[in-house]
Amino acid sequence: xxxxxxxxxxxxxxxxxxxxxxxxxxxxxxxxxxxxxxxxxxxxxxxxxxxxxxxxxxxxxxxxxxxxxxxxxxxxxxxxxxxxxxxxxxxxxxxxxxxxxxxxxxxxxxxxxxxxxxxxxxxxxxxxxxxxxxxxxxxxxxxxxxxxxxxxxxxxxxxxxxxxxxxxxxxxxxxxxxxxxxxxxxxxxxxxxxxxxxxxxxxxxxxxxxxxxxxxxxxxxxxxxxxxxxxxxxxxxxxxxxxxxxxxxxxxxxxxxxxxxxxxxxxxxxxxxxxxxxxxxxxxxxxxxxxxxxxxxxxxxxxxxxxxxxxxxxxxxxxxxxxxxxxxxxxxxxxxxxxxxxxxxxxxxxxxxxxxxxxxxxxxxxxxxxxxxxxxxxxxxxxxxxxxxxxxxxxxxxxxxxxxxxxxxxxxxxxxxxxxxxxxxxxxxxxxxxxxxxxxxxxxxxxxxxxxxxxxxxxxxxxxxxxxxxxxxxxxxxxxxxxxxxxxxxxxxxxxxxxxxxxxxxxxxxxxxxxxx
Amino acid sequence: xxxxxxxxxxxxxxxxxxxxxxxxxxxxxxxxxxxxxxxxxxxxxxxxxxxxxxxxxxxxxxxxxxxxxxxxxxxxxxxxxxxxxxxxxxxxxxxxxxxxxxxxxxxxxxxxxxxxxxxxxxxxxx
Numbered sequence: 001x002x003x004x005x006x007x008x009x010x011x012x013x014x015x016x017x018x019x020x021x022x023x024x025x026x027x028x029x030x031x032x033x034x035x036x037x038x039x040x041x042x043x044x045x046x047x048x049x050x051x052x053x054x055x056x057x058x059x060x061x062x063x064x065x066x067x068x069x070x071x072x073x074x075x076x077x078x079x080x081x082x083x084x085x086x087x088x089x090x091x092x093x094x095x096x097x098x099x100x101x102x103x104x105x106x107x108x109x110x111x112x113x114x115x116x117x118x119x120x121x122x123x124x125x126x127x128x129x130x131x132x133x134x135x136x137x138x139x140x141x142x143x144x145x146x147x148x149x150x151x152x153x154x155x156x157x158x159x160x161x162x163x164x165x166x167x168x169x170x171x172x173x174x175x176x177x178x179x180x181x182x183x184x185x186x187x188x189x190x191x192x193x194x195x196x197x198x199x200x201x202x203x204x205x206x207x208x209x210x211x212x213x214x215x216x217x218x219x220x221x222x223x224x225x226x227x228x229x230x231x232x233x234x235x236x237x238x239x240x241x242x243x244x245x246x247x248x249x250x251x252x253x254x255x256x257x258x259x260x261x262x263x264x265x266x267x268x269x270x271x272x273x274x275x276x277x278x279x280x281x282x283x284x285x286x287x288x289x290x291x292x293x294x295x296x297x298x299x300x301x302x303x304x305x306x307x308x309x310x311x312x313x314x315x316x317x318x319x320x321x322x323x324x325x326x327x328x329x330x331x332x333x334x335x336x337x338x339x340x341x342x343x344x345x346x347x348x349x350x351x352x353x354x355x356x357x358x359x360x361x362x363x364x365x366x367x368x369x370x371x372x373x374x375x376x377x378x379x380x381x382x383x384x385x386x387x388x389x390x391x392x393x394x395x396x397x398x399x400x401x402x403x404x405x406x407x408x409x410x411x412x413x414x415x416x417x418x419x420x421x422x423x424x425x426x427x428x429x430x431x432x433x434x435x436x437x438x439x440x441x442x443x444x445x446x447x448x449x450x451x452x453x454x455x456x457x458x459x460x461x462x463x464x465x466x467x468x469x470x471x472x473x474x475x476x477x478x479x480x481x482x483x484x485x486x487x488x489x490x491x492x493x494x495x496x497x498x499x500x501x502x503x504x505x506x507x508x509x510x511x512x513x514x515x516x517x
Numbered sequence: 518x519x520x521x522x523x524x525x526x527x528x529x530x531x532x533x534x535x536x537x538x539x540x541x542x543x544x545x546x547x548x549x550x551x552x553x554x555x556x557x558x559x560x561x562x563x564x565x566x567x568x569x570x571x572x573x574x575x576x577x578x579x580x581x582x583x584x585x586x587x588x589x590x591x592x593x594x595x596x597x598x599x600x601x602x603x604x605x606x607x608x609x610x611x612x613x614x615x616x617x618x619x620x621x622x623x624x625x626x627x628x629x630x631x632x633x634x635x636x637x638x639x640x641x642x643x
Binding site: 089092093094095096097099100101104107108109111112113114115116117118119120121122123124125126128160163164167177 | 573574577578580581584592596597599600603604605606607608611612614615616617618619620621625626628629630632633634635636637638
């Protein structure tokens, strides 16, 4: 189902056959709760590294500091077919494992420790390439070294430096062995996604409504109540953060503070070291819900924009779910399609850098996304870049086009509850985001928390099961009668809608029907 | 339902993905799982017995079958079996196990052994 276009220069034949082969691959759930469906790339994907990377409409641009080809010389399967008589050293070097898909081979290797992977690397060229697959080493580091590690150029190098400090990683060096005749779509695609720039045409569409200086009433009436996204300008002008927050300032303030970065904690300075060096498909980003508790000054240098001040979860005090995060990430980091937890709405303010947003309304599942029936699990393509490569094009021809925009420093986007959204940092970015409940979506949230599988879905709090009751009682205490009022209003609205439907199906010109006996 | 693909498999007459021998091994597994659900140790013993004498090629077929049938527990188990079989073993052992030969150019292998010298402590004797 993937249709990866090839990296072309103008001299390469642009005619591509739409001959897509589909392999049925299922990835095991590894560390994440998200299961991934990964199909192999078109057989005709080819790649010529010798050609110059000219600016071609159909091609992709690699990041400026990327190597011109896969580190170890991996080529996509398409190249095998244009080299008649070639053997695929992937297969000969795997022996009886060769009939397995790349993902299954990696699944097996993922069960091994670092030393075992190191030994296997010397078995054959094929094993060398597979065992050098960076995500394997990333998992080993994140699972085993969460006490602390210093990113050292690559995850493998990081692991070796941490576990074998006496071994001189730099002198033995990365042999940088390049294998010839190794063809694999999965491994090539993985490298490609780690090294691609965003294509300009993915960034062109900007159809979100923008407003500046509107009243709170205007916002509530025309956007919040209608559950419509909007980009608000000029409401961060008084934020100290906007003036102050750059890398130097933050390092000066809290360089040794531990922040949450994916599944581990890292000191801020360690995180910047990682984000400077990283080159991977899904870069880790700093995403901490306790930043204001850890560094009160950070909390004091921003304030909630006036439109979002109604914050009903605050009635729970310290027992409220996580509700505000600082986000720092390198270019390419971000979040693939998801709906925010607890049925809350959100705002996201960019302080430095810029983010590309794609949003779909609650009833439109984005292409390439597969939520499980209860909504507890969502399956998405591996990375954001891969989604753009393989699914973005589909949205051009859809009737229900997504809402898109680039949010720049000083701008805030409102993400209404239930909306699917994808975000990618276009450059190193710093942002603040908060989720909230107002009277406009209070009933939705209560309904969500009441669901039988609430303990799986509800997030950001330790006491998942009782959250509904606690919240409802707290609201009744602080704002007595509110819930009843809202329920009544909702029922009135529903009744009105029913009436007009009835009107529309009866012929209002004819007189009322009467029995006449 | 664990076995959505199984019905399709039985309906499919010409099924090359899962040969009959493999199917007889894989398919009874979920019933056994249910019977000894509470007792993990017994399940482990049953599984060890099952795969004691299975050759790597058979294991590969089992993995593909479990993958095709979308049977996660069996897939995990078979993959773990392969991993356990080669864990801590020498390079020569692994090559024999999978039936392959070194395809490095002269000199490449030495270079690699230097790069991965840190990993060669504590390897099992064959």
